[in-house]
Amino acid sequence: MRLIVFILGVLSITACSDLGVKPWERNVLAKPEMSLDSAPLTSALDDHIYFSKEASSGGRGFGGGGCGCN
Amino acid sequence: MKHKKITMALTTAACSLFNATPDVQADESADLGEWDINAAVLYYTESERVSAFEPVISAKKQIDSDESISLKLTLDSLTGPSANGAVPSINPQTFTKPSGNSSYTAPANEAPLDDTFKDTRVAFSASWEQALSRMTRMTLGGNLSKEYDYLSLGTSVMFAHDINQRNTTLNAGVSFAHDTIEPEGDIPTPFGIMQPTGTTQPRLTGTDDKTLIDVLLGVIQVVDKDSLFQVNYSYSQADGYLTDPFKVISIVDGATGLPIIEDATTNLSQVVFENRPDSRTKHSLYTQYKRNIIGDVMDVSYRYMFDDWEITSHTLDFRYRLKTSETTFWQPHLRYYQQSEAEFFRPYFVSGQQPGVGADNVYATSDYRLGEMTTYTIGLEYGEKYHDHGWSIAAEYYLQSVTEPSVKVGQLAQQELFPDVDAFMLRFNYDF
Amino acid sequence: MPGIINRNITIEKTDMGFTGMFDAMASPCEILIETHDYALAKKLVQIAADEAWRIEQKFSRYRNDNILYHIHHACGEPVEVDDELTPLLNFAEQCYQLTDGMFDITSGILRRAWKFDCSDNIPTHRTIDELRSLIGWEKVSWQPPFISLPVGMELDLGGIGKEYAVDRAALLISQVSDIAILINFGGDLYATKPPKSRESWQVGIESIDGWNKTGVIKIKSGGIATSGDARRYLERDGIRYSHVLNPKTGWPVEEGPKSVTVAAPRCIDAGFLSTTAMLNGKEAKSFLEVQEVQYWLQI
Numbered sequence: 001m002r003l004i005v006f007i008l009g010v011l012s013i014t015a016c017s018d019l020g021v022k023p024w025e026r027n028v029l030a031k032p033e034m035s036l037d038s039a040p041l042t043s044a045l046d047d048h049i050y051f052s053k054e055a056s057s058g059g060r061g062f063g064g065g066g067c068g069c070n
Numbered sequence: 071m072k073h074k075k076i077t078m079a080l081t082t083a084a085c086s087l088f089n090a091t092p093d094v095q096a097d098e099s100a101d102l103g104e105w106d107i108n109a110a111v112l113y114y115t116e117s118e119r120v121s122a123f124e125p126v127i128s129a130k131k132q133i134d135s136d137e138s139i140s141l142k143l144t145l146d147s148l149t150g151p152s153a154n155g156a157v158p159s160i161n162p163q164t165f166t167k168p169s170g171n172s173s174y175t176a177p178a179n180e181a182p183l184d185d186t187f188k189d190t191r192v193a194f195s196a197s198w199e200q201a202l203s204r205m206t207r208m209t210l211g212g213n214l215s216k217e218y219d220y221l222s223l224g225t226s227v228m229f230a231h232d233i234n235q236r237n238t239t240l241n242a243g244v245s246f247a248h249d250t251i252e253p254e255g256d257i258p259t260p261f262g263i264m265q266p267t268g269t270t271q272p273r274l275t276g277t278d279d280k281t282l283i284d285v286l287l288g289v290i291q292v293v294d295k296d297s298l299f300q301v302n303y304s305y306s307q308a309d310g311y312l313t314d315p316f317k318v319i320s321i322v323d324g325a326t327g328l329p330i331i332e333d334a335t336t337n338l339s340q341v342v343f344e345n346r347p348d349s350r351t352k353h354s355l356y357t358q359y360k361r362n363i364i365g366d367v368m369d370v371s372y373r374y375m376f377d378d379w380e381i382t383s384h385t386l387d388f389r390y391r392l393k394t395s396e397t398t399f400w401q402p403h404l405r406y407y408q409q410s411e412a413e414f415f416r417p418y419f420v421s422g423q424q425p426g427v428g429a430d431n432v433y434a435t436s437d438y439r440l441g442e443m444t445t446y447t448i449g450l451e452y453g454e455k456y457h458d459h460g461w462s463i464a465a466e467y468y469l470q471s472v473t474e475p476s477v478k479v480g481q482l483a484q485q486e487l488f489p490d491v492d493a494f495m496l497r498f499n500y501d502f
Numbered sequence: 503m504p505g506i507i508n509r510n511i512t513i514e515k516t517d518m519g520f521t522g523m524f525d526a527m528a529s530p531c532e533i534l535i536e537t538h539d540y541a542l543a544k545k546l547v548q549i550a551a552d553e554a555w556r557i558e559q560k561f562s563r564y565r566n567d568n569i570l571y572h573i574h575h576a577c578g579e580p581v582e583v584d585d586e587l588t589p590l591l592n593f594a595e596q597c598y599q600l601t602d603g604m605f606d607i608t609s610g611i612l613r614r615a616w617k618f619d620c621s622d623n624i625p626t627h628r629t630i631d632e633l634r635s636l637i638g639w640e641k642v643s644w645q646p647p648f649i650s651l652p653v654g655m656e657l658d659l660g661g662i663g664k665e666y667a668v669d670r671a672a673l674l675i676s677q678v679s680d681i682a683i684l685i686n687f688g689g690d691l692y693a694t695k696p697p698k699s700r701e702s703w704q705v706g707i708e709s710i711d712g713w714n715k716t717g718v719i720k721i722k723s724g725g726i727a728t729s730g731d732a733r734r735y736l737e738r739d740g741i742r743y744s745h746v747l748n749p750k751t752g753w754p755v756e757e758g759p760k761s762v763t764v765a766a767p768r769c770i771d772a773g774f775l776s777t778t779a780m781l782n783g784k785e786a787k788s789f790l791e792v793q794e795v796q797y798w799l800q801i
Contacts, residue, residue: 038367
């Protein structure tokens, strides 16, 4: 049940297709610091620390490789 | 009026107009054929507990305008002790090391720590991204991770498809991994009782494994010229050996709260090896919002996770990249994490109430990482970025605070079963 | 109605091959192709027509969905332009510098003041001065690939649009086939190479206004462009004002030739030189002499 509410929540957030910009308006969005994962090594290092110290992991994307730390 | 002959300059100017290949949509940062290299090193240390030193280097090469590969090598060196799951006592305690050949002691009134975990891990991952059509891309990944007693092999595939003039990107991917563990001291019997050194430990088998399947579905949406957000739903299924072979649960006297003595000659406390279910299903919803604010960048994300171990967690992460000049920035970082305890979380057993030795359909763990816990991270990063290289340095403070059980018998009421663990992290990044 | 494109293409058989005809950029366009392969001819004409219509839409002042509309309505904010517009604006900037500001793509707004309808309606100095404050490439911030125009200024690519389209069509055709072709977009020409069947292409200098042929140009390869229009002028108090406007003063260039035709390696080169010659007014001939190019004047 929780799962259904969950997925509906996701779908409703994404049903906004009138958002957006024209191709020539992407100057800011194209900057490297505006990319969603602008520091991938930092994210990977952080993810590994939190994976080994907490009960949750991932969410952002696929991690690279398991370890014996959890 | 004297006229200048301008035909030469004109021809040069017009030439540049027609030399560009038509229809180029290039926006990749790496020029074709060159390697884009990022390196980082993390130093992590908990006060009086484990320390880790982790260098990592990654290289990405744009092979063609629609194809790239990426390689990453990570080294992870762990030293120092961590909690073994037993409760503290007003008396010193002794425990047997996983090898069964030696023992270690825990001082009175301190959470017992085992420092067997000196290990180095090497991990290698590679990924290959290829455009399948103008609006669709596929990324194939493979990874390998090896420690003294652990091997993980995995592969993944992810598809990304753009719609709405690339304002919306749909992502779908699946990953598969197989991990093998061959711990020193073998896989212990669930709820087996730790024996003194030199005698036979309760062992089940030498090696075990687990498989992990992850599915990710996500949407990236551009909101306006300054902002965008991402929503991901992940499903994760783990099957196999999910128990920590080194963690134990104390057996205490129901009245005094003192750990039962298993062997008086060695002062060995009575502890049983923990046992976790052989399957875990997790669902998580992750959302991230990034906004440009007059050159600064705000990055905020939230993740909600729930699983069939009855753990629910919330993660809130906030970063603000303050642009102090064209080439320098400061970035404060705040992270808040809260999780509920696993359904089978048992800080200790009152003598007689523990499951029988070998009961593998009953589950219990006193590993604080599955307990009710709140963690806080606060950090600050400083960096400099030039057109062909950049670096940054960050310092972070990480506090893990586990909720004490509400019921603590006897002497345990005076003990802190799960003291706060604080850690300091230092990270240096270099890109070129 | 501006903005609506008539996409009819007709292909006629000629003694040396085929001629494809269509309308683009308010001009009759034709492609002369030396081949007896009808399918190939049809394909090449389609390529040229599609490219002409693409450029027409991209640079049209009348559309509200192209990059030009966006640049004009950005209220002074920087707009990122693409890999086609960046070299074009760089070229326009170099033309501005080479002519000390006479060739200026921001001068298009002068058309609002000057309506060349052979009447005696001359705009007031006040009107011209107001428009002049909105003219001048030096007022534009061009840091490739970002352009910002002060509010009220406009870019007019009409002066180089047709010639650019001719050269682009020639480029695209040459990527498909290397046979001899002549592209003619309303008097702006480009020939890839001389036809096999005769020594050179023969083009009459004749504008859309239907002058009598005043000469025949023999062209082997390269571009030819013509500036000028004898039919469009204003006349008041015995003074004839031609329709070529000086961007610095806002007034028509005085005593210039009725038309200038120049031959140059590319059509866009030829177009720039013929326009600049016209802007030089009575100095047109001496300017062209210094450039050492082939030219024809009509006084």
